[in-house]
Amino acid sequence: MGVYILDDKCVGCSACLKSCPFGAIEVKDKRAGLLNNCSGCGACADSCKFGAIVVEDNRQAEIDLRQYKDVWVIAEHNEGRLRSVTLELLGEGRKLADKLHQDLCALLLGEEIGDMANELICHGAKKVYIAQEPRLAHYQTGPYTDIISNLITTYKPNIVLIGATNQGRDLASRIAARVHTGLTADCTELDINEDGLLAQTRPAFGGNIMATILCPYHRPQMATVRPKVFKPAPRDTSCVGEILPVDSCLNGKCLLCDLLEVIKEAGQGVNLEEAEIVVAGGRGLGKPENLNLIKELAEALGGAVGASRAIVDAGWAPAIHQVGQTGKTVQPKIYIACGISGAVQHLAGMQSADTIIAINKDPDAPIFKVAHYGIVGDLLEILPALTRRLKQTAV
Ligand SMILES: Cc1cc2nc3c(=O)[nH]c(=O)nc-3n(C[C@H](O)[C@H](O)[C@H](O)COP(=O)(O)OP(=O)(O)OC[C@H]3O[C@@H](n4cnc5c(N)ncnc54)[C@H](O)[C@@H]3O)c2cc1C
CATH class of the missing domain: 3.30.70.20 (Alpha-Beta Plaits)
Structure with missing residues (x-):
């Protein structure tokens, strides 16, 4: 321009x-x-x-865009199971593919992945490209980038969707640079516009506006989406699709390191992103020790602990608990926000929870605008009372 x-x-x-x-x-x-x-x-x-x-606007495409078709989802898996974000991308990918009258496809890399390929078909993929070999058993940037970039160059997908997970963020940017296209990270909404382009919406300028980004001159149109932003595709065992093995063509150069051992990080209670109940604390806790009130209520409910960025930045809670635009996106059945004001950046990570309960002493706190139930009062009194009552009920 x-x-x-x-x-x-x-x-x-x-x-x-x-x-x-x-x-x-x-x-x-x-x-x-x-x-x-x-x-x-x-x-x-x-x-x-x-x-x-x-x-x-004097820009124009240097490639023939008409050659590019189909919507691809890069499947992510762990310990033989597809990650939930993959199923969520298939759900959204299905809508995009239907609007474009193109196929929804998945790409799966790993070792012994036949069962997962069938699962992808049950969740709506019409074609599943698989690259199988022992050196792909665990994610590594070099080989995954090489194989996926080669497949994109060969099969020319129109749209490529990737989970905005640690792995997806590492991989997506490399692939986009390799195949010379754009990438919109952390999308919260995807659609097809009147020109048939992927409209990729994400927060911009510190979450104060939502920007819709187009990629009109390069292909594929690539986007990452965080877990729990979209609903997963339903499982339907009557779905049919093709499994297409592709040559992994790994050469030594892309193996940037030798993977000697995979060490699992010890889990800290319930996984925040998978939790059905999240109890989250904010600056209204007053001091770091009061995070225990959140932990106790979460434990009594069998839920996970969330935190606002304010208390993560203050060192009261570890960063893995942060919910929001620069933290995790959660979609629990119940989200209890305690002493959290409801800044847009926090809402970006939790407002699609089924039921939001807010506890705040300020009746005008913005969190009450998104809450289904609100308790106006001092969390230092309310949280212990709730926990006590739950423990009594459990006995
Ligand atoms: C680029 C960018 C990215 C960001 N990303 C995130 C993010 O991912 N996640 C995030 O959370 N924030 C994020 N933020 C910060 C965000 O803007 C807010 O500053 C932050 O969410 C505020 O945290 P808070 O609600 O805990 O604190 P505050 O805004 O200070 O709110 C504290 C609340 O506690 C209430 N309160 C006080 N005492 C009590 C009590 N005794 N009982 C009950 N209620 C009480 C108060 O009325 C108030 O509403 C980001 C900001 C920027 C600029």
Whole structure:
């Protein structure tokens, strides 16, 4: 994109300054001028009443976009089981593929993965490309990037969806760079727009706006999506599909390291992302020791402990408990927010919970706008009382 300011039309009114999200316009001597940090986004175009800003879209695709079809989901698995995010991507991928009248396909790499390939078909994949060999038993960046990039170049998928997990984040960016396309990370919504392009929506500018990003000139259109953002595809054993073994063609160069041993991290209570009940604490706890009130209630309910970023940053809770835009996304049946104000960045990680219960002493706290049930009061009194009551009921 090219942005130009026409000197003969500009009156130096400064109306365009506010429209630039990058602060890349200055007005000097009654003339607007673009600074070096102009990204050419064109957001300023409509702000000028005098027609002095011209935005020219002179970009075009260097490849034949019509060759690219089908929606691919890169399957992720652990200890012989598909991760839930894979099933969630299949659920969303199905909708996209149907809108485009294209096939939903999955790509599965590993060792002895036949059963999982069948599972992918039961969850809606029409074709499952599999690369099987012992060196793929555990995820490694080099070989996975090589194989998937080669398959993309060969089969030319239109859309590639990857889970925004530790593995997916590592892999997606490498593949996008290798096949020379864009990548939208951490999408919260996907759709097909009127031009048949993947509309990839994600929070931007610190979560204050939702931006919809298109990838019009490169293929595939690649997006990562966090676990628990979408509903999983239903399992249907009557589904039919093809399993297509592909050559893994591993060469020594991509094996960047030797994997000697896989050590499992000891679990800390219930897994936050999989939990049906989450009890989360925020700065309203007042001091780090009061996190125990959250832990005790979570334990009494058989749930997991969540935390706002405020208390993670303060060192009251480990980062693995953080819920929100820069933490984990959870979708439990019950989310109990205790002493959490309800900032947009926190809501981004929990507002799709089935039932939200908020405990806050401020009746105007924004968390009450998303809560299904609210308790206005001091958590230091309410939490011990709730835990006590639950323990009594359990006896
Ligand atoms: C780029 C970016 C990313 C971010 N990512 C995240 C993220 O992933 N997750 C996240 O959580 N935040 C995130 N934040 C921070 C977010 O904006 C808020 O600052 C944060 O969520 C506030 O945490 P809090 O609700 O615990 O604290 P506060 O906003 O300070 O709220 C404390 C609440 O406790 C209540 N309270 C106080 N005492 C009591 C009591 N005794 N009993 C009951 N209620 C009480 C108060 O009324 C208040 O509502 C991010 C911010 C930015 C800029």
